[in-house]
Amino acid sequence: MKQYDLIVIGGGPGGYVAAIRGAQCGMKTALVERDKLGGTCLNRGCIPTKTLLHAAEAYAGCAHFETLGLSAGNVSYDIEKVHARKAEVSETLRNGVAGLLKSNGVDILSGTAALTAPDTVTVGDTRYTAKHILIATGSVPARPPIPGLDLPGVVTSDDILEGPAQDYRSLVIIGGGVIGVEMASVYAGFGCKVTVIEALDRLLPPMDREFGQSLQMLLKKRGVDVFCSARVEKIEQTPSGPCCYFTHKDTRKTAEAQGILVAIGRRPNTEGLFPPGTEPDMERGFIQVNERYESSIPGVYAVGDVIGGIQLAHKAEAEGMAAVAYMCGKAPETDPRLVPSCIYTSPEIAQVGITSDDAKQDGRAVKTAKYLMSGNGKSIIDLQERGFIKVVVDTETDKLLGVQMMCGRATDLVSEFTGAILNGVTHTQLLRGMRPHPSFCEGISEALEAVDGMSIHSAPAKRALPQLQSTL
Amino acid sequence: MAEQYEVRPIPSYTDKDTWARVMPDGTVRFGITDYAQQMLGELMFVELPEVGDSVQQGVSFASAESSKAVSEVIAPLSGDIVAVNDALMDEPDLANRDPYDMGWFVAINPSNLSAEKANLLDASGYKALLAQKA
Numbered sequence: 001m002k003q004y005d006l007i008v009i010g011g012g013p014g015g016y017v018a019a020i021r022g023a024q025c026g027m028k029t030a031l032v033e034r035d036k037l038g039g040t041c042l043n044r045g046c047i048p049t050k051t052l053l054h055a056a057e058a059y060a061g062c063a064h065f066e067t068l069g070l071s072a073g074n075v076s077y078d079i080e081k082v083h084a085r086k087a088e089v090s091e092t093l094r095n096g097v098a099g100l101l102k103s104n105g106v107d108i109l110s111g112t113a114a115l116t117a118p119d120t121v122t123v124g125d126t127r128y129t130a131k132h133i134l135i136a137t138g139s140v141p142a143r144p145p146i147p148g149l150d151l152p153g154v155v156t157s158d159d160i161l162e163g164p165a166q167d168y169r170s171l172v173i174i175g176g177g178v179i180g181v182e183m184a185s186v187y188a189g190f191g192c193k194v195t196v197i198e199a200l201d202r203l204l205p206p207m208d209r210e211f212g213q214s215l216q217m218l219l220k221k222r223g224v225d226v227f228c229s230a231r232v233e234k235i236e237q238t239p240s241g242p243c244c245y246f247t248h249k250d251t252r253k254t255a256e257a258q259g260i261l262v263a264i265g266r267r268p269n270t271e272g273l274f275p276p277g278t279e280p281d282m283e284r285g286f287i288q289v290n291e292r293y294e295s296s297i298p299g300v301y302a303v304g305d306v307i308g309g310i311q312l313a314h315k316a317e318a319e320g321m322a323a324v325a326y327m328c329g330k331a332p333e334t335d336p337r338l339v340p341s342c343i344y345t346s347p348e349i350a351q352v353g354i355t356s357d358d359a360k361q362d363g364r365a366v367k368t369a370k371y372l373m374s375g376n377g378k379s380i381i382d383l384q385e386r387g388f389i390k391v392v393v394d395t396e397t398d399k400l401l402g403v404q405m406m407c408g409r410a411t412d413l414v415s416e417f418t419g420a421i422l423n424g425v426t427h428t429q430l431l432r433g434m435r436p437h438p439s440f441c442e443g444i445s446e447a448l449e450a451v452d453g454m455s456i457h458s459a460p461a462k463r464a465l466p467q468l469q470s471t472l
Numbered sequence: 473m474a475e476q477y478e479v480r481p482i483p484s485y486t487d488k489d490t491w492a493r494v495m496p497d498g499t500v501r502f503g504i505t506d507y508a509q510q511m512l513g514e515l516m517f518v519e520l521p522e523v524g525d526s527v528q529q530g531v532s533f534a535s536a537e538s539s540k541a542v543s544e545v546i547a548p549l550s551g552d553i554v555a556v557n558d559a560l561m562d563e564p565d566l567a568n569r570d571p572y573d574m575g576w577f578v579a580i581n582p583s584n585l586s587a588e589k590a591n592l593l594d595a596s597g598y599k600a601l602l603a604q605k606a
Contacts, residue, residue: 213561214517220562374516374539386516459541 004030006327007121007130009113009273012039014136014304014316016097021324022134023104030107030130032123037097037108040138040305041313042090048161049182051086053344056189064383077190083165112272118297132299132327135287136320137273139266139305146174146262148235153242154260157183168192172244172255174232175263176203178343181215183261185345188222195225195255197246199264202228207341208355208404210388215345215406218385227253235260268306283308293323301327315339340418342411347387350414353402353421356392365395369450373407375457376446377438384408389447391417391427398426403447408440416444427451477507477602480572484548484589485598486530491572492548492592495579499554503576504536504545504567507602513538515564520556520578527551527580529588534577536567549588551580 006022008015011033022029036043055077062075101108111123115135121128141156143149155163157179171187173180176198184194196203196219202212203219203226216226230248237243243256268285280295281288286308293301301323304316315336322332340352359366373379373387387407394401403417420430427448435441442457449455483491489508493501509515517537527533532544556578560566567575582588593601 210519217517217562217564370542372537372542 002030002126002128004028004107004128004130006030006132006134006324007032007113007128008134008136008320009115009121010039010136010138010304010306011037011097011108012136012138012304012316013041013313014138014320015039015134016101017317018134018136018303018320018324019106020100020104021321022327023106025324025328027132027324027327029105030109030128031101032109032111032113032121034110034112036094037101038090038094039136042093042097044158044161046313047090047093048086049157049179049186050344051089052082052161052186053182053189055082055085056186057346060189067383079165079167079190086161114272115274115278115297115300119299130299132301134320134323135270135273135295135300135302135306136304136316137269137271137306138316139311140269141262142265142267143262144174144232144264146232146235148237148242149262151235151237151242153237153258154235154262156262160261166259168257168259170241170257170259171195172197172242172257172260173263174244174260175265176200176212176226176228177205177263177265178341179263180261181219182344183263184219184224188219188224193223193257194219195244195257196227197230197232197244197248197255198226198228199231200228204343204349207349207351208390209357210390210404211343211349211351211406214386215349218345225255266305266311268308270306292326293319294326310339310341312339312341335422338418338422340414342414344411347385347407348410349406350410351402351404352414352418353400354392355402355404356390359392359401366401367393367395367451369393369447369455371443371447371450371455372458373440373443376407376440376443378440378442379408381438382408387443389413389443391447391451393427393451397424398428399424400427400430405443407443410440413441413444416441477505477510478572479505479507479595479599479602481595483572484592484594485601486546486548486592487601488530488546490546490548494585498581499579500549500551500582500585501576501579502533502545502548504571505598506571507605508536508543509568509571509575512536512543512568513540515567518560518564518567518577520561521553523553523556525553526583527553527578529584529591536564545577548592549580549582550584551582553578554581555579 005027006029008019008031019029019031109123114122116122119129170193172195174197176196184196188194203215204212227248230246233245235242241258242260280297287302289302289307295302303319305311318334318336322336325332343349356368370390390404392402400421431448435445446455483493485491489505515538519535527547529550533547534545536543557576
C-alpha cells in the first residue's frame with residue numbers, strides 16, 4: 001500500500017496549489033481528481049466565464065469604433081468558435097496544471113476518492129495512506145426547489161460553460177449575484193435579450209449597495225430587464241421555450257426565453273467522500289474546520305468552497321497553502337481571511353474589507369471618501385462608464401479598513417489595499433508613493449486625499465448646513 | 473432672470489433648492505427644484521436612503537451626482553421614509569427631465585408637519601430667492 005506525506009483530494013485551485021506547495025516543502029504528495037484538473041475554476045467557472053466576457057466585450061466594443069474614428073463593417077461572431085476558444089484556454093491551463101504537478105513530483109491519481117479510514121484514501125480498488133489528507137472537493141451549482149427546474153432549456157453555469165455552445169437570443173437568469181450578473185454581461189454583449197430575476201432587494205446583495213444600484217442602471221441601459229425583490233414561483237414549458245413565472249412587487253409576471261439559467265448559489269460537494277457514519281463535523285453540508293483548517297478528524301484538513309465562506313478560487317488557494325504551512329509547522333505567508341471580491345463586468349467591480357454600512361452596523365467610527373472617476377484621464381480615454389473608488393478608514397487610527405471600487409481594472413487595483421489593510425497601513429502612508437499619470441490607479445490617490453477633503457481632481461462637494469436658515 | 477427656472481405653485485420650498493408636496497394619502501414627497509437640476513447638470517447617480525430611515529428638516533438625506541459635482545440634498549421636513557423612487561435610481565436624469573413630478577426622490581410620513589411648515593417658502597418666496605441668486 002502506497003504511503004504519502006500528503007494526499008490532496010480535488011484538483012481545483014485549492015487542491016492543486018496545496019499539492020505543489022506540499023511538494024515544495026518536501027512532502028511526498030499525491031492528488032486525486034475524479035474529473036478534470038483545474039476543477040470548477042478552470043473548466044466551468046472563473047476561466048471560461050472571463051474568456052466569454054472578453055469576447056463579448058470585444059464584440060460590444062465595436063459599437064464605439066465611430067467615437068474612436070474607426071470603422072469596421074460586418075462585425076459578427078460565430079458562437080461555436082467563441083466556445084472553441086473558451087475550451088482552448090481551459091485546455092491550455094489544464095495542461096499547465098498537469099505539467100506543474102508532474103514537474104513537482106506530485107502523483108496524479110484519477111478517480112473518486114473515499115476516506116475509508118482517518119489516514120486512508122481509497123480510489124477505486126486501491127488504498128493509499130497518508131500522514132495528512134487535504135479535502136478540496138469544492139462546490140456544485142445549487143438547484144432550488146422550483147417546480148419545472150428539470151424542463152429542457154433550464155440550465156446551470158455548468159451547462160453554459162462546459163456544455164455545447166448555445167447562441168441564446170433570449171435568456172432568463174435566476175439570481176443576481178456574481179455569476180448572474182457576469183452571465184448577463186456576456187449574453188447582453190452578444191445582443192441577447194436578458195432578464196435577471198433576483199430575490200433580494202438589489203443585485204450583488206452581499207456587496208456594497210452602490211454596486212448593485214450602479215450595475216442595475218448600467219444593465220438596464222444595455223437592454224437587460226432587471227427585477228429585484230422578485231420571487232420565482234415556477235417554470236413551465238411553452239412551444240417557444242421555458243417560461244418563468246415570478247412575483248415582483250406583488251405583481252405576477254412572466255418571462256419567456258430560449259433558456260433559463262439558474263444561478264442562485266453553489267452548495268458544498270462531499271459526494272462519495274465519507275462512508276456513512278464517518279463524516280467529520282459538518283454544517284449544512286460544509287466541512288467544519290478550526291483555524292488551522294483541520295477538520296474534526298485529526299490529520300484531515302479541508303479548504304475552499306467545501307468549508308464555506310466566500311466561494312472564490314484565490315481564497316481556496318490561500319487556504320490550501322495555509323493548511324500545508326500548518327502541516328509543516330510554519331505560519332502561512334498569505335492570510336486567507338481577508339478576501340478581495342472581484343466581478344468582471346464593465347466597469348469592473350472589486351471590494352475588500354468593510355463597507356461604511358458594515359461599520360455603521362458594528363457601531364464602528366469610520367471616515368469614508370469617494371472619488372468619482374469622471375475626473376480620471378485614463379477612464380475618459382478608455383470610454384469607461386461612470387466609476388468610483390470609495391475608501392473606509394478608522395477614525396481614530398487612520399488605518400485603512402476597506403475599499404469599494406467600480407472602475408477600469410478594479411480587479412487589479414483592489415490588490416493595493418488587501419495587503420495594506422492587513423499590514424495596518426494608514427491612508428496617508430498609502431499616499432506616500434505617487435501613482436503614474438495617466439492611469440486608473442491615480443483614482444486611488446484621489447480617493448485617499450478625499451478622506452481629508454483634499455482631492456485635487458474633483459469638484460468640491462457642496463456641504464450641507466446642519467440648521468435650516470430662516471426664511472426671508 | 474429667474475423666469476428661466478420653473479417654480480410650481482403647489483409645493484413648498486427650502487432655500488436649499490428642494491421642494492415638498494403633500495400627497496392625497498398624507499405622505500409628503502421630496503424632490504429638487506428646476507433651478508437645482510439646471511445648476512447640477514445631467515445627473516449620473518443618486519444615493520437615496522432606505523425605507524424606514526428617518527430624515528430631519530434641514531439635514532441632508534440623499535446625494536445627487538452629476539459630472540460636475542456631488543450635491544447633498546436637504547430634507548424640507550422631518551419624518552420616516554415610506555417610499556423611494558426606484559425609477560429615479562435607474563434613471564437619475566429623470567430629475568433633470570421632470571424634477572417636480574416623475575423625478576421625485578422619496579416620500580415620508582411627516583413627524584412634525586404643522587410646526588415645520590412655517591420654515592418653508594411658498595412659490596413666490598422661492599421665486600424671490602431665485603431672483604436674488606440670478
